[in-house]
Amino acid sequence: MTPSWRKPAGALGILAWIIFWVVLITSFSRVIGSWPVLVQALVYLIAGVVWILPLGRVMQWMETGSIHSPRD
Template structure:
């Protein structure tokens, strides 16, 4: 391969699809608990939704690493 040539990888489109599916599943999961969460005091609701709004990002790091390198974990 000549310098500058890039081989297309199937991992990036597959990873992008996985990210979209992760978001969809997370939204459905959080929405399914909106009834019980809605009974909590407003400040507690806000805290719960802030935590849940950030928590979906945690599985992205290994997924993004896999998309770039093909490995789920950092080498030892």
Template sequence: MTPSWRKPVGAFAIIALIVIWCVAVASLSAIVGEWPVLVQLVFYVVAGIVWIFPLKPLLRWMETGRWWLPRD
């Protein structure tokens, strides 16, 4: 079995996604820091979870070469 080029490219894409997301959220910290503490908590919890959603299709592509599951 020959190694697939998708896995290293996908790993790089995951790292890039995490870095871009961290920079985006951190750039909002001055604005978010002025919000009430409970609103900040909700924002950071949501921001900490949302970045995971693009990973499922990316991981599927890394394994199968398809972004979406075929419809039967």
């Protein structure tokens, strides 16, 4: 089997996405920091989970070459 280019490309894409997400969220830190502590915690909790959602399709693409679920 020849190695697929999708895995290194996907890994670089994931790293780029993480960097983008961190920069995006931290750019709002001054605004979020002025909110009540519980609201801040909720925002950061949600932001800490939401970034993972698009990665499922990327991981599927890395393994199969398609972003669509296989049909049974």
